[in-house]
Amino acid sequence: MTTRPNELKAKLRGVIAFPPTPFTDDDRVDYDGLARQVDFLCRSGAHVVVVCGGVGEYFSLELDEYRDCIRVGAEAAAGRVPLLAGIGHSTRIACGLAEHAERCGADGLMINPVYFIEPSEDGMLRHYHELGQATGLGMMMFSTKIAVYSPVTVERLAEVENVVALKDEWGDLKLFIETKERLGDRLVWINGMAEVLAAAYFGAGAAAFTSGIVNFAPELTLAVWTAGAAGNMDALNRLVAEQIRPLAKLRERRKGYQITVVKEAMNLLGLPGGNVRSPLTPLAPEDRADLRMVLAKLGLLQAVAAD
Numbered sequence: 166m167t168t169r170p171n172e173l174k175a176k177l178r179g180v181i182a183f184p185p186t187p188f189t190d191d192d193r194v195d196y197d198g199l200a201r202q203v204d205f206l207c208r209s210g211a212h213v214v215v216v217c218g219g220v221g222e223y224f225s226l227e228l229d230e231y232r233d234c235i236r237v238g239a240e241a242a243a244g245r246v247p248l249l250a251g252i253g254h255s256t257r258i259a260c261g262l263a264e265h266a267e268r269c270g271a272d273g274l275m276i277n278p279v280y281f282i283e284p285s286e287d288g289m290l291r292h293y294h295e296l297g298q299a300t301g302l303g304m305m306m307f308s309t310k311i312a313v314y315s316p317v318t319v320e321r322l323a324e325v326e327n328v329v330a331l332k333d334e335w336g337d338l339k340l341f342i343e344t345k346e347r348l349g350d351r352l353v354w355i356n357g358m359a360e361v362l363a364a365a366y367f368g369a370g371a372a373a374f375t376s377g378i379v380n381f382a383p384e385l386t387l388a389v390w391t392a393g394a395a396g397n398m399d400a401l402n403r404l405v406a407e408q409i410r411p412l413a414k415l416r417e418r419r420k421g422y423q424i425t426v427v428k429e430a431m432n433l434l435g436l437p438g439g440n441v442r443s444p445l446t447p448l449a450p451e452d453r454a455d456l457r458m459v460l461a462k463l464g465l466l467q468a469v470a471a472d
Contacts (some may be wrong), residue, residue, distance in 0.1 A: 168302030174329040179212030187439025198437030203241035217251035246376035253277035260299035278312035
């Protein structure tokens, strides 16, 4: 049974987990690994799971793989938490993927930014209108550095009835607040900057935050959420400074590491991270050693051993 947009809107709260798509040594998708990770996230307390997002390397998936990842994710979640499918590419392809996601039992869609080109506002409005006609699923807008939406643009996109949320990965809090003031409770407001800026976005009225770290440190991410939701900003800020920031700095060290560090941390902890797919590159040996040390200091890895 299809989840109605308003039903999805009511559930977009808490920690929104973005599992990676694991690739094998011969560059195939490890579908069993993806299913196990979605199950792990559901059992670990994540409130929402999104497959085929940026951490999921949707841009590297062949269309058959893309469809299979959506199906596997929906089956693995099995209705325990809302499962969203990240929907990318051109309007025609995106509509086909959206229709497929609805058939597979996904609960909603996150509309990934269109890469390489920068469509006009009218072009994006048409994109969202056509997606809204293709499926009855609720949709999450995604504002990021290659697709920064002004308050007026967000208001226009929100004319599409299916649109129920905005994920802000641009990090301009002034713009986020201005947009929220303009649209009020028409949308769910989501911190796409993850744990590092959780305190600021809690203060700005975000109802949820996205996370890649939750894939290998769910207790840490959920502790951030619990502290913020309770208004305990001192505890939240300590968690971020002492435990989140060392991981965040590693993810910022080199281009592509936002994904690579998550996957390698999962691998080190016996979870199905798998390989990245070209043109992304594996961790440099010295960075892998640093990641081991950070995980050990966090108590996630018992011993720091040489490769």
